[in-house]
Amino acid sequence: MSSRIWIMRDYVRCSGCRRCEIVCSLSHEGKIWPEASRIRIFAPFPGLEVPHLCAQCDDYPCVKACPVNALSTDEKTGAVIVDKEKCTGCGACIESCPGKVPYMHPTENYAVICDLCGGEPKCVEVCVESGYNALRISNDPGVNKKLHAIEPEVIAKDIAVNLFGEKGEEVI
Amino acid sequence: MPRGYAGKFLDVDLTREKIEETEIPEEILYRYFGGRGLAVKVLWDRLGRKWSSIDPLGPENILTVLTGPLTGFHPGSRICVSGKSPLSNGIVGATAGTEFAVELKCAGYDGIFITGKASNPVYLLITDDGCEIMDASHIWGKICEETIKILNTEVKRILTKRKPRIGLWREPSMIYIGPAGENLVRTAAVLTKLVHAAGYGGYGAVMGSKNLKAIVAKGRGPLPDTAAPKTVEILLNEYHKRLISRVRMRQWGTGYAGYAVGANLSSEPIRNWQEEWHDERNIGGPKYSARFWVKPYWADFNCTLSCMKISCIKSGRWKGDITDMPDYELEAYCGTNLGIFNPEDNVHMSALMDNLGLSGINAANTMGFAAELYQRGILTKEDLGFELKWGDAEAFTKLANLIVKREKIGNILAEGTYRAALKISEMKGIDVTRYAVHVKGIEVGAHGIRSGKDFHDKCYAANVQGGDHTSPAADPSPKDAGVWTELNAVFADSAVFCMFAVVPDLVWELTYAVTGWRIKEEEWCREQGRRIITLQRVLLLLGGPDIFWTPEKDDDNPRRFYEPLPTGPYKGKAAEKTVVERKKKEYYKAIGWDERGIPTEEELRRLGLEDIEKEVKKLRKQ
Ligand code: SF4
Ligand code: SF4
Ligand code: SF4
Numbered sequence: 001m002s003s004r005i006w007i008m009r010d011y012v013r014c015s016g017c018r019r020c021e022i023v024c025s026l027s028h029e030g031k032i033w034p035e036a037s038r039i040r041i042f043a044p045f046p047g048l049e050v051p052h053l054c055a056q057c058d059d060y061p062c063v064k065a066c067p068v069n070a071l072s073t074d075e076k077t078g079a080v081i082v083d084k085e086k087c088t089g090c091g092a093c094i095e096s097c098p099g100k101v102p103y104m105h106p107t108e109n110y111a112v113i114c115d116l117c118g119g120e121p122k123c124v125e126v127c128v129e130s131g132y133n134a135l136r137i138s139n140d141p142g143v144n145k146k147l148h149a150i151e152p153e154v155i156a157k158d159i160a161v162n163l164f165g166e167k168g169e170e171v172i
Numbered sequence: 173m174p175r176g177y178a179g180k181f182l183d184v185d186l187t188r189e190k191i192e193e194t195e196i197p198e199e200i201l202y203r204y205f206g207g208r209g210l211a212v213k214v215l216w217d218r219l220g221r222k223w224s225s226i227d228p229l230g231p232e233n234i235l236t237v238l239t240g241p242l243t244g245f246h247p248g249s250r251i252c253v254s255g256k257s258p259l260s261n262g263i264v265g266a267t268a269g270t271e272f273a274v275e276l277k278c279a280g281y282d283g284i285f286i287t288g289k290a291s292n293p294v295y296l297l298i299t300d301d302g303c304e305i306m307d308a309s310h311i312w313g314k315i316c317e318e319t320i321k322i323l324n325t326e327v328k329r330i331l332t333k334r335k336p337r338i339g340l341w342r343e344p345s346m347i348y349i350g351p352a353g354e355n356l357v358r359t360a361a362v363l364t365k366l367v368h369a370a371g372y373g374g375y376g377a378v379m380g381s382k383n384l385k386a387i388v389a390k391g392r393g394p395l396p397d398t399a400a401p402k403t404v405e406i407l408l409n410e411y412h413k414r415l416i417s418r419v420r421m422r423q424w425g426t427g428y429a430g431y432a433v434g435a436n437l438s439s440e441p442i443r444n445w446q447e448e449w450h451d452e453r454n455i456g457g458p459k460y461s462a463r464f465w466v467k468p469y470w471a472d473f474n475c476t477l478s479c480m481k482i483s484c485i486k487s488g489r490w491k492g493d494i495t496d497m498p499d500y501e502l503e504a505y506c507g508t509n510l511g512i513f514n515p516e517d518n519v520h521m522s523a524l525m526d527n528l529g530l531s532g533i534n535a536a537n538t539m540g541f542a543a544e545l546y547q548r549g550i551l552t553k554e555d556l557g558f559e560l561k562w563g564d565a566e567a568f569t570k571l572a573n574l575i576v577k578r579e580k581i582g583n584i585l586a587e588g589t590y591r592a593a594l595k596i597s598e599m600k601g602i603d604v605t606r607y608a609v610h611v612k613g614i615e616v617g618a619h620g621i622r623s624g625k626d627f628h629d630k631c632y633a634a635n636v637q638g639g640d641h642t643s644p645a646a647d648p649s650p651k652d653a654g655v656w657t658e659l660n661a662v663f664a665d666s667a668v669f670c671m672f673a674v675v676p677d678l679v680w681e682l683t684y685a686v687t688g689w690r691i692k693e694e695e696w697c698r699e700q701g702r703r704i705i706t707l708q709r710v711l712l713l714l715g716g717p718d719i720f721w722t723p724e725k726d727d728d729n730p731r732r733f734y735e736p737l738p739t740g741p742y743k744g745k746a747a748e749k750t751v752v753e754r755k756k757k758e759y760y761k762a763i764g765w766d767e768r769g770i771p772t773e774e775e776l777r778r779l780g781l782e783d784i785e786k787e788v789k790k791l792r793k794q
Contacts, residue, residue, distance in 0.1 A: 012467065015469040015471040015476075015478045016470060017471035017472075017473070017474065017475055019476060029394065031394040031395065032394060033278075034274065034278065035278065035342070035391070040342055042343060044324060045321065046320065047482045094340075100339060103339025103340060104337065104338040106393065129416065130416055131416065131469075151340070152340070163466040163484060164466065164484050165484070166491075166492065167492030171317065171494075172321070
């Protein structure tokens with residue numbers, strides 16, 4: 001069986017607790033730092049929380065777009081790995097990503113992308129522990145076709161209608 | 173600088189359009205922490221000596237918007253707003269759960285002190301680059317839903333334009349007022365996240381009086397350093413395990429209480445507190461969850477209790493209305509207290525308050541008061557322009573709009589229950605203050621005292637925040653871990669986190685790990701907590717300029733609480749004046765005040781508050 005994993009999202013189940021951001025930034029930055037978390041909860045309107053993180057596209061447009069080869073894929077997990085030394089902060093990966101997932105580290109000059117915590121995603125662990133299950137791990141390669149990198153506002157429009165019906169079209 | 177703090181505060185003068193960054197010395201932070209405590213200290217220092225002449229809705233009042241050292245670290249982040257209250261003329265620390273508090277700290281600020289009055293409607297935009305005054309004329313007059321939508325889009329656009337290369341900008345977080353605050357309705361709240369409100373105190377009106385529509389924050393920095401980061405992490409893991417095990421609260425929030433408090437405890441306001449018992453199973457959790465809870469688990473930053481639930485009405489005349497559960501307080505105040513027992517109408521009324529920017533407790537208390545006057549024929553169709561019958565959600569919707577627009581009788585009711593009662597008494601030549609369920613200008617929370625099964629005797633009468641049910645007066649000595657009382661509430665509002673998410677046996681350890689201050693409950697209850705409420709008490713009694721309280725007369729329950737309960741298992745029970753008086757005096761004594769509740773000179777010295785002795789002396793002589 002493949003050791004690749006994907007993080008599946010069930011948006012309407014997201015409570016907006018931000019514990020994923022807390023554990024992600026603690027483990028990658030040593031601090032509680034929501035804006036440096038590899039998973040970020042967008043909320044274009046209250047209640048429409050959108051966990052936003054890398055979807056590991058089949059063709060990895062970001063990896064291809066990087067002009068200095070700072071991005072590579074992890075053989076084991078399939079995560080995109082950023083080489084901080086090589087990255088020049090040009091932003092080509094952001095532009096190439098269909099969901100505009102990568103972003104610049106708030107204080108350093110390199111892009112940050114989810115590294116799947118080497119195969120044991122901390123964000124999923126706490127989300128599942130809390131019983132929200134907005135994030136789940138799948139190692140079924142078949143799921144990857146259902147996992148799209150999409151901009152949070154687009155996703156939020158869907159959630160809005162899902163939760164609020166017609167009213168959802170008004171709030172966002 | 174102690175740990176847990178960002179280290180800087182913002183001083184904003186809206187009249188002169190001047191913004192400065194200030195620091196507060198560690199010794200003051202240790203004595204007052206943040207939030208409610210620090211607000212009391214700063215308000216005393218800056219306004220204390222002329223307190224009685226300060227108009228709460230005038231430019232010289234200071235609106236404080238403060239986090240505390242535990243904000244962001246303790247589950248359930250909140251912001252605390254305060255200032256001189258236009259309802260009590262003292263100080264209330266009103267908090268609301270929001271990521272705004274975290275954004276503010278991540279931008280590098282522990283809080284904001286706002287004085288003056290902008291010449292035109294403005295909002296404040298706070299980022300890592302500082303604080304700016306922005307034009308808000310295009311959102312002035314807008315309901316809350318639209319305000320959020322416009323500001324989210326606008327601020328994201330501005331930030332993206334400034335720094336386009338960083339990738340997608342996340343939405344900021346904000347606190348704001350609705351039309352109620354703009355029109356200086358004294359029961360207007362400061363709101364956030366569409367359905368959360370810092371309601372007690374009337375600070376929405378204070379914001380409105382400054383022409384300040386909103387404060388929007390986006391911070392890209394980390395939360396401040398802590399004293400023992402690893403310990404913080406370990407404690408948080410334990411905290412979350414405990415919170416996750418609170419099954420009932422997680423599932424129902426306080427929403428289960430809409431039925432339980434009425435049916436079992438007989439302490440739920442019904443028809444302006446004429447009754448406190450009902451057996452209507454339509455009101456409360458299970459019915460609501462099946463019908464409305466489109467998001468059954470909703471949380472604030474770093475909270476896994478997720479006691480909030482988002483409700484949306486799917487069909488019928490209130491289709492599309494969005495609110496939280498409603499929580500117990502609004503099940504009661506926007507439901508039973510208006511004679512509303514229909515779930516749709518209850519959700520609608522709650523959503524309406526959120527959207528107009530009214531405090532769902534305080535303004536709905538005033539509406540219940542008005543409806544009782546209508547029931548008694550004191551207010552008439554001519555005063556209102558329509559009939560105001562119990563349970564008629566259409567009529568109460570009209571009434572809320574009258575209040576917010578200050579039209580007709582709404583202009584009087586916009587003054588809050590007590591002031592409205594004074595005015596209507598004068599207008600009609602009948603004393604209607606007996607129907608006003610408030611304590612020192614603050615409408616009483618939805619927990620009655622008559623059955624003796626819920627809240628008790630002096631808890632409102634002696635409270636420095638009047639009718640505020642989140643911090644009722646209680647014995648100041650530290651309790652066994654697990655019992656959360658008044659001074660613990662003062663702690664939660666000063667360290668600024670959600671009281672529901674507290675784990676009493678871990679909170680002092682977390683405080684130590686975050687701040688490095690080895691403070692224990694015993695010290696808090698002896699020093700900081702008592703210092704804070706002693707200052708609050710003094711400022712409350714200094715009062716003015718329109719209303720002054722006298723301890724003998726005003727340290728008391730609403731008169732209604734002395735009327736026997738007319739229905740239910742505790743029929744016939746009422747508060748007893750002699751018991752209330754005795755308990756009040758015991759409380760005063762325990763807390764270091766004289767028998768009228770004026771802090772003694774000795775106690776002031778013990779607390780290091782000698783500088784207020786001059787003002788207190790005047791109070792002792794009155
Ligand atoms: S931990 Fe789960 S529920 Fe909480 S914010 Fe993250 S994705 Fe949402
Ligand atoms: S989602 Fe974006 S960052 Fe992730 S692999 Fe696809 S293009 Fe790259
Ligand atoms: S898998 Fe790890 S790196 Fe990726 S978002 Fe979750 S916690 Fe962050």
